[in-house]
Amino acid sequence: QVQLVESGGGLVQAGDSLRLSCAASGRTFSNYVMGWFRQAPGKEREFVCAINWSGGVTYCADSVKGRFTISKDNAKNTVYLQMNSLKPEDTAVYYCAAVLSLSIPTTARYYDSWGQGTQVTVSS
Numbered sequence: 001q002v003q004l005v006e007s008g009g010g011l012v013q014a015g016d017s018l019r020l021s022c023a024a025s026g027r028t029f030s031n032y033v034m035g036w037f038r039q040a041p042g043k044e045r046e047f048v049c050a051i052n053w054s055g056g057v058t059y060c061a062d063s064v065k066g067r068f069t070i071s072k073d074n075a076k077n078t079v080y081l082q083m084n085s086l087k088p089e090d091t092a093v094y095y096c097a098a099v100l101s102l103s104i105p106t107t108a109r110y111y112d113s114w115g116q117g118t119q120v121t122v123s124s
Contacts, residue, residue, distance in 0.1 A: 001113040002026045004096045009118030012086055016122070020081040022096030022115055030054075030074040033101045036081045037108055038092035038120075045095070047106040049081060059104050064090075086122045093117040 008020040022034065035050035049060040049070035058070050069082040079096060097111035105111065 002029065002032060002098050004098060004113055004115035006094065006096045006115040006118040009094060009120045011121045011123065014087055014122055014124050016086050017082070017084045018086065018120060020083065020094055020096075020118060020120070022079045022081075024077045024079070024098065029077040031100060032098040032113075033104055034070075034072055034079040035097045035099075035105070035111055036070060036079075037095045037097060037111075038090075039095070039117075040092040043092075045108050047108070048094070050104045050106065051079065052104055057104065059106065061106075083120070086120075088122050088124045091120060091122050093119050 002024045003026045005023045031053050033052055036048040037045050038048050039045040047061050051058045051070045051072050055072040067085045072079045095117045096115040098113040099111045
């Protein structure tokens with residue numbers, strides 16, 4: 001497993017942008033698939049975006065496609081989630097996750113390392 005620490009959350013207005021960061025340590029970061037999930041109050045944790053080990057393949061949920069971008073800097077052991085055109089419905093705790101995998105899982109239970117989460121609140 002790797003240790004993950006998210007940062008970059010905050011309170012913004014609708015239409016604003018935020019960039020979340022997730023710093024990893026403990027294992028060879030470049031081997032891992034990295035994912036972002038989010039969980040709003042009273043709702044299940046849902047998939048946002050994920051990126052493969054090399055950073056060459058990404059996948060995002062339809063609800064954020066075209067607005068969110070995931071990227072990975074293996075030299076810095078960091079994965080980013082650039083969030084543009086934020087909407088109130090994007091309000092949630094955002095979690096970074098990691099797994100050793102040849103595919104890109106979109107289900108939370110397949111990830112075995114998790115960060116503590118960072119709050120994103122979008123006001124209307």
